[in-house]
Amino acid sequence: MASFPRRVKAALHRAADRERVRRDAPPHTSHEDLLRWARQHLASTRLIVVSNREPYSHLRTEQGVRWTRNPGGLTVALDSVVSALRGVWVAHGSGSADRQRSDPSGRVQVPPERPAYTLRRLWLTREDQQLYYSGFSNGALWPLCHIAYVRPRFARPEWERYLDVNRRFAEAALEEAGDGPALLLLQDYHLACCARFVKERRPDLPCILFWHIPWPNPEVLRRLPWRAEILDGLLANDVLGLHVRQHALNFLDSVADALEARVDRERMAVERAGHRTWVRHFPIGVNAAEIAALADSAATDAAVRRLREEHALGEGQIGVGVDRLDYTKGIPERLDAVERLLEKHPRWRGRFTFIQIGVPSRVELPEYREVVRQVEAKAARINRLHGRGDRKAVLLRIGHHDFRDIVPFYRMADLCAVTSLHDGMNLVAKEYVAAKTDLQGTLVLSPFTGASRELERALIATPYDVDGLAEALHQALVMPESERIARMSALRDAVFRSNIFDWAMGLMDTAQRLMLRSHGAEVTPAPH
Numbered sequence: 001m002a003s004f005p006r007r008v009k010a011a012l013h014r015a016a017d018r019e020r021v022r023r024d025a026p027p028h029t030s031h032e033d034l035l036r037w038a039r040q041h042l043a044s045t046r047l048i049v050v051s052n053r054e055p056y057s058h059l060r061t062e063q064g065v066r067w068t069r070n071p072g073g074l075t076v077a078l079d080s081v082v083s084a085l086r087g088v089w090v091a092h093g094s095g096s097a098d099r100q101r102s103d104p105s106g107r108v109q110v111p112p113e114r115p116a117y118t119l120r121r122l123w124l125t126r127e128d129q130q131l132y133y134s135g136f137s138n139g140a141l142w143p144l145c146h147i148a149y150v151r152p153r154f155a156r157p158e159w160e161r162y163l164d165v166n167r168r169f170a171e172a173a174l175e176e177a178g179d180g181p182a183l184l185l186l187q188d189y190h191l192a193c194c195a196r197f198v199k200e201r202r203p204d205l206p207c208i209l210f211w212h213i214p215w216p217n218p219e220v221l222r223r224l225p226w227r228a229e230i231l232d233g234l235l236a237n238d239v240l241g242l243h244v245r246q247h248a249l250n251f252l253d254s255v256a257d258a259l260e261a262r263v264d265r266e267r268m269a270v271e272r273a274g275h276r277t278w279v280r281h282f283p284i285g286v287n288a289a290e291i292a293a294l295a296d297s298a299a300t301d302a303a304v305r306r307l308r309e310e311h312a313l314g315e316g317q318i319g320v321g322v323d324r325l326d327y328t329k330g331i332p333e334r335l336d337a338v339e340r341l342l343e344k345h346p347r348w349r350g351r352f353t354f355i356q357i358g359v360p361s362r363v364e365l366p367e368y369r370e371v372v373r374q375v376e377a378k379a380a381r382i383n384r385l386h387g388r389g390d391r392k393a394v395l396l397r398i399g400h401h402d403f404r405d406i407v408p409f410y411r412m413a414d415l416c417a418v419t420s421l422h423d424g425m426n427l428v429a430k431e432y433v434a435a436k437t438d439l440q441g442t443l444v445l446s447p448f449t450g451a452s453r454e455l456e457r458a459l460i461a462t463p464y465d466v467d468g469l470a471e472a473l474h475q476a477l478v479m480p481e482s483e484r485i486a487r488m489s490a491l492r493d494a495v496f497r498s499n500i501f502d503w504a505m506g507l508m509d510t511a512q513r514l515m516l517r518s519h520g521a522e523v524t525p526a527p528h
């Protein structure tokens with residue numbers, strides 16, 4: 001760490017003390033709270049999570065079969081919940097050695113290092129993946145729901161296969177539920193019609209769907225030729241969750257625009273054909289305590305020292321970005337801002353490195369390959385113009401990373417840039433904050449993320465204004481210690497307060513109360 005005046009060091013120590021106190025008596029929902037809640041409320045109910053992406057994959061490698069934990073925020077987040085509740089997770093078995101490691105019905109116990117729940121794998125053909133996953137899910141729904149200027153493509157065979165695959169997910173979930181009580185927690189835009197198929201066979205099974213991406217306004221949704229069917233599928237759920245209130249309101253407006261239904265904006269509910277769907281917002285969080293512990297570990301310390309040496313980072317300042325290589329994440333815009341920063345403030349040349357960790361994603365689609373091309377070209381250009389000897393201006397690390405390998409980057413970064421053009425939540429922002437146990441870091445955050453609603457003390461900067469974003473990066477680098485500490489403390493309060501266990505408990509507890517209300521029971525009104 002650079003040397004600070006005594007006054008600043010004292011402030012640092014005071015803040016670090018406060019931090020320690022917070023860790024002793026954390027003002028947040030813990031793993032144990034969730035377990036306690038589950039024992040009380042779900043004792044005889046089977047929790048079944050259904051998502052497209054599986055939490056663990058088995059891969060064939062030259063050294064034999066190995067497993068990986070999926071790095072996506074969603075799966076990292078829900079894994080601890082299903083473990084805690086000893087539930088079941090139904091997902092597409094996408095790993096090259098998944099079949100080898102599953103029983104004939106596709107079941108395997110996970111997490112592999114300490115089995116706690118059943119992962120029920122569903123097998124999809126190459127054509128299923130092409131039509132349902134790359135086609136309708138990621139070629140139509142994803143660009144439709146994100147304001148990022150990629151035109152959605154609609155094709156009837158893709159839509160039909162999407163429906164068919166949703167039916168198969170529903171059948172697998174029904175098998176796992178058996179005849180007993182269960183709670184289905186469906187995840188995301190891949191499964192919009194799943195609950196409809198579940199309810200055809202078991203109308204009594206409560207279904208909650210959490211939509212992790214933005215919901216567009218009615219005018220945008222009108223372009224979708226099957227919008228009535230998608231809305232109808234979602235309304236088979238008892239509760240529909242989204243990250244932010246605006247998207248919940250957009251959903252209600254979309255229903256009013258497309259269907260015959262009673263839309264109750266006051267109570268945030270839709271009634272249709274005798275069934276009620278509650279629409280609520282629940283901002284998702286991270287396992288903040290676990291990330292903080294990892295950031296403070298000796299292994300992370302050692303990794304930070306190794307990385308600084310390996311990349312000739314010296315004592316210079318470091319920025320980091322961690323993203324799937326997706327056109328919604330604003331990575332080219334971010335690199336443009338880094339270039340502008342180095343042009344406008346030459347003092348950072350050779351004294352600032354921006355590390356971009358990019359996880360290849362959905363590469364079957366041309367728009368995603370284009371992101372990789374752009375990012376590589378921009379990084380090369382910036383290094384040519386502004387690199388200094390061994391020290392690069394932009395360090396690009398493209399590949400699949402274990403979460404443990406990402407934490408050292410958070411730990412050593414003086415700033416983290418999250419510059420999404422549109423994002424339901426963005427958990428990288430929260431992970432970075434959770435990892436900054438020494439309070440030495442600044443978050444630069446796009447206002448188009450769900451996270452910006454909660455993380456108000458970040459430096460909010462729009463990715464559409466390169467100069468403004470470059471200035472925000474500069475401001476982060478020169479920010480007085482006291483302000484940096486104050487901002488990071490406030491951010492950490494927010495991230496710990498609304499963590500993953502809080503999200504899971506809030507979602508399921510509210511859902512239970514609301515469903516009782518649908519059936520006429522007298523219960524305390526749940527908070528909006």
Ligand code: G6P
Pocket residue numbers: 053072073074188189212213324361362
């Ligand atoms: C987003 C979606 C998730 C998805 C993740 C990774 O966060 O909301 O549902 O799992 O991206 O994308 P992938 O296509 O690799 O599953």
